[in-house]
Amino acid sequence: MPFLTEPEPERGIASPIMAGLRRIVAPNPGPMTYHGTNTFLIDPSEHDGRGVIVLDPGPDSAAHVAAILAATGGKVALILLSHTHSDHLGATAALRAATSAPVAAFHTPLVPEFIPDIRLADGDEIAGFVALHTPGHAADHLCFAWRDGVLFSADHVMAWSTSIVSPPGGDMAAYFASLRLLLGRPDTLYLPGHGPALPDPHPYVRDLLAHRMARENAIAEALQRGPASTHRLMETLYSQLDPMLRRAAERNVLAHLMKLEVEGRVRRAGDVWRAAA
Numbered sequence: 328m329p330f331l332t333e334p335e336p337e338r339g340i341a342s343p344i345m346a347g348l349r350r351i352v353a354p355n356p357g358p359m360t361y362h363g364t365n366t367f368l369i370d371p372s373e374h375d376g377r378g379v380i381v382l383d384p385g386p387d388s389a390a391h392v393a394a395i396l397a398a399t400g401g402k403v404a405l406i407l408l409s410h411t412h413s414d415h416l417g418a419t420a421a422l423r424a425a426t427s428a429p430v431a432a433f434h435t436p437l438v439p440e441f442i443p444d445i446r447l448a449d450g451d452e453i454a455g456f457v458a459l460h461t462p463g464h465a466a467d468h469l470c471f472a473w474r475d476g477v478l479f480s481a482d483h484v485m486a487w488s489t490s491i492v493s494p495p496g497g498d499m500a501a502y503f504a505s506l507r508l509l510l511g512r513p514d515t516l517y518l519p520g521h522g523p524a525l526p527d528p529h530p531y532v533r534d535l536l537a538h539r540m541a542r543e544n545a546i547a548e549a550l551q552r553g554p555a556s557t558h559r560l561m562e563t564l565y566s567q568l569d570p571m572l573r574r575a576a577e578r579n580v581l582a583h584l585m586k587l588e589v590e591g592r593v594r595r596a597g598d599v600w601r602a603a604a
């Protein structure tokens with residue numbers, strides 16, 4: 328995969344991305360989060376509101392909330408949430424409490440304790456954005472289409488890495504469908520939830536699909552040679568040694584297996600998977 332990288336960003340600072348749009352990278356770097364979660368700030372000039380729109384508050388970090396409040400002067404009109412994984416949702420309650428801004432998110436969050444003020448469905452328009460339900464990485468995942476071909480792709484499509492698809496919140500068949508949904512749209516620049524912007528995104532999204540289809544075929548072929556557990560298949564197919572990445576890889580393999588099971592290509596018996604006869 329032709330991944331993109333970027334230098335470590337300055338911490339606690341809102342940096343301009345383009346006119347009317349800034350980004351603060353949260354202090355949660357890691358093998359799953361790159362330099363940290365991207366919190367985007369959309370200036371009031373870009374919409375009809377009286378304050379800044381915050382897209383993805385980020386992880387539960389007092390320093391990060393303080394950075395958002397400093398960069399917005401505490402004047403936040405709306406909080407948009409891409410999905411309820413903790414590295415995006417974590418700071419939401421504190422930011423909502425500090426600013427009284429309503430939170431808009433998918434109508435049925437994966438985290439039942441989280442109650443959105445505004446429940447978004449696929450295609451809903453809000454403050455100049457169009458919410459696109461893009462399940463796969465998470466069942467409640469939204470991308471937000473903005474002006475001038477810009478799409479906030481969150482963790483559905485990221486330039487620095489593939490996405491984790493971890494059942495039960497993650498679903499590989501849904502992920503494939505959500506990638507194809509983006510290929511049917513004319514967006515020209517993706518701003519992901521982690522890492523750098525992705526220009527000319529369609530060839531990259533096609534590569535993501537091809538990469539997953541190759542992985543799926545490799546799993547199906549491995550099972551033609553004999554039954555195996557999810558863990559054994561991961562060890563056969565992935566060479567990376569980082570323990571956290573290996574756990575993530577095993578979740579991806581499980582997601583592929585569950586998709587193949589629904590399609591009638593593999594069967595499960597306890598811990599062991601085998602090719603369907």
Ligand SMILES: [Zn+2]
Nearest residue numbers: 412414482520
């Ligand atoms: Zn994330």
